[in-house]
Amino acid sequence: xxLSHRTIRRSSIVxxxxxLFVIAIQFIGxxxxxxxxxxxxxxxxxxxxxxRRACYDCHSNETxxxxxxxxxxxxxxxxxxxxxxxxxxNFSTWDTLSPADQQGRLWEMVNMVQNGKMPLATYIxxxxxxxxxxxDLAVLKKYVTDGSPSKYHDTAVINQADKEFHSFQKTNTAxxxxxxxxxxxxxxxxxxxxxxxxxxxxxxIRVVYANPIAVKAxxxxxxxxxxxxxxVVKVVWNSIEEQNGDITPGSLNSVQIMIKDNKRFADSxxxxxxxxxxxxxxxxxxTPMFNTTCYNCHKAASENDxxxxxxxxxxxxx
Amino acid sequence: MKNIxxxxxxxxxASACQPSVREADTREMFNAExxxxxTSFANTQQQTMSVLYGNESASAAALSxxxxxxxxxxxxxxxxxxxxxxxxxxxxxxxALLSVETITSGDQLNYKLEKGHVSGDNTSASDRIAxxxxxxxxxxx
Numbered sequence: 001x002x003l004s005h006r007t008i009r010r011s012s013i014v015x016x017x018x019x020l021f022v023i024a025i026q027f028i029g030x031x032x033x034x035x036x037x038x039x040x041x042x043x044x045x046x047x048x049x050x051x052r053r054a055c056y057d058c059h060s061n062e063t064x065x066x067x068x069x070x071x072x073x074x075x076x077x078x079x080x081x082x083x084x085x086x087x088x089x090n091f092s093t094w095d096t097l098s099p100a101d102q103q104g105r106l107w108e109m110v111n112m113v114q115n116g117k118m119p120l121a122t123y124i125x126x127x128x129x130x131x132x133x134x135x136d137l138a139v140l141k142k143y144v145t146d147g148s149p150s151k152y153h154d155t156a157v158i159n160q161a162d163k164e165f166h167s168f169q170k171t172n173t174a175x176x177x178x179x180x181x182x183x184x185x186x187x188x189x190x191x192x193x194x195x196x197x198x199x200x201x202x203x204x205i206r207v208v209y210a211n212p213i214a215v216k217a218x219x220x221x222x223x224x225x226x227x228x229x230x231x232v233v234k235v236v237w238n239s240i241e242e243q244n245g246d247i248t249p250g251s252l253n254s255v256q257i258m259i260k261d262n263k264r265f266a267d268s269x270x271x272x273x274x275x276x277x278x279x280x281x282x283x284x285x286x287t288p289m290f291n292t293t294c295y296n297c298h299k300a301a302s303e304n305d306x307x308x309x310x311x312x313x314x315x316x317x318x
Numbered sequence: 319m320k321n322i323x324x325x326x327x328x329x330x331x332a333s334a335c336q337p338s339v340r341e342a343d344t345r346e347m348f349n350a351e352x353x354x355x356x357t358s359f360a361n362t363q364q365q366t367m368s369v370l371y372g373n374e375s376a377s378a379a380a381l382s383x384x385x386x387x388x389x390x391x392x393x394x395x396x397x398x399x400x401x402x403x404x405x406x407x408x409x410x411x412x413x414a415l416l417s418v419e420t421i422t423s424g425d426q427l428n429y430k431l432e433k434g435h436v437s438g439d440n441t442s443a444s445d446r447i448a449x450x451x452x453x454x455x456x457x458x459x
Contacts (some may be wrong), residue, residue, distance in 0.1 A: 080368065085386065089441075107407075107408050110407055110408075111405070111406050111407055111408070114407055115405060141407055144408075160388070161457060164457040165454065165455075165457055173459070189354050189355065189458065190354070192347055192350065192353075193347065193348065193350065193355060193369060194347050195347075195411055195412055196358050196360075196367050196368075196369050196398070196411070196412050197367075197403065197409050197410060197411045197412070198360050198362075198367070198409070198410050199408055199409045199410070200362075200408060200409075200410075201408030201435065202408075205358060205359070205360065206358075207355055207358050207369065207456075213330075215347065218345050218347070219344060219345060219346070219347070220344065221340075221343040221344055221345065235456075235458070237456060237457070244361070244363060245361045245362040245363030245364060246355075246359070246360075246361050247359060247360040247361065247362065248453070249357060249358060249359070249361045249456040249457070251457065252457045252458075252459060255459060276459075279457065279459060281459050288334065300405060300406065301405045303405075304405065308403060308406050308409070309345050309403070309411060310345060311345045311346065311411075311412070312411070312413055313342060313343050313344065313345050314341065314342050314343075314344055314345070314346065315342035316413075317414040317446050318415055
């Protein structure tokens with residue numbers, strides 16, 4: 001096929017305009033800047049190396065960009081990812097978090113990596129070294145596990161549980177509501193238990209209930225997504241752990257709720273979250289924004305419509 | 319990204335339209351038939367996770383420290399094998415059902431192993447009743 005002069009002239013004009021456009025956009029949009037590192041994470045060298053390699057470009061003030069990261073429009077994407085990532089947690093200002101929150105974040109990191117959510121796939125595509133290996137993950141798991149040891153026969157939890165047990169009384173739950181409008185559900189104890197769990201990250205033991213709509217959906221594996229009106233309630237106790245492996249429920253930690261209301265909670269895939277703390281069921285979160293913090297971590301379970309504690313499918317039972 | 323999401327959506331929509339659910343994907347939950355949770359507990363060395371249920375009078379007996387019993391109490395202990403939660407390193411979740419045991423009260427306490435088997439040295443009826451009644455009720459709000 002022969003290209004006519006006209007076609008050639010036309011395509012050079014197009015290429016010319018495109019080049020000018022690419023040059024022009026280099027002058028607009030935000031660039032990533034690196035604010036000072038005030039209180040960096042202190043971790044063993046082996047752990048720090050992994051986090052620096054795979055996470056620091058976004059979750060710290062030590063972002064190191066390659067030449068192509070600096071070219072718009074790639075730079076625009078990167079700068080918005082970095083801003084978002086730093087707003088969630090920042091290794092350079094790590095000490096602004098309480099020790100408990102630091103530990104909680106580290107467990108969340110391990111799980112976001114394990115479930116393939118982090119680092120972002122788009123980032124791995126351009127930075128293959130950031131893809132963590134099974135060995136890297138094992139190092140991170142050991143680090144968090146060592147940082148959250150069991151405290152056997154914890155008398156603080158035992159005494160508090162005794163106190164709550166002896167004053168065993170029904171809290172008045174009539175007006176209990178979280179800042180996002182999700183109400184406490186007083187009669188969840190008549191629902192079916194879907195699972196029971198215990199955790200060695202935050203040392204607690206749980207019972208998870210679901211309403212009939214959600215139970216039916218789980219049985220039929222009709223959970224992608226859960227039907228409107230589904231509700232799940234999780235009761236959490238601080239655990240009493242003994243050296244012989246026994247774990248029993250101590251003081252009440254919280255009652256947590258997820259309800260499916262697609263209109264009201266469109267921003268969190270239809271789930272409205274609520275958490276009521278302690279024996280007095282104090283609503284957690286002073287503004288409706290708390291809903292997003294719940295949702296962000298539950299993204300690790302996106303494959304089950306954001307529920308972690310589904311009973312195992314028959315094929316998974318051994 | 320948008321395209322991938324759309325593709326995923328199509329795939330899910332397509333599979334949702336299929337009439338029958340794969341049996342292997344369905345999930346069973348123990349049906350306590352109206353009994354309520356009295357407490358739950360676990361043992362990480364034996365790798366078991368348990369839920370103790372009861373009817374209203376059983377719960378009342380549990381709250382009084384299992385000291386006195388009236389006819390009509392039903393206690394049911396369900397024991398599962400502990401498994402790792404695939405979606406969260408840091409959490410165990412109940413796996414396969416190992417046993418279901420029931421204690422009922424009439425003129426005396428009756429024990430029955432309904433399902434599965436109980437492991438350990440002390441598996442006589444009186445041993446199991448003593449074991450089950452060693453568990454204080456959980457503090458429910």
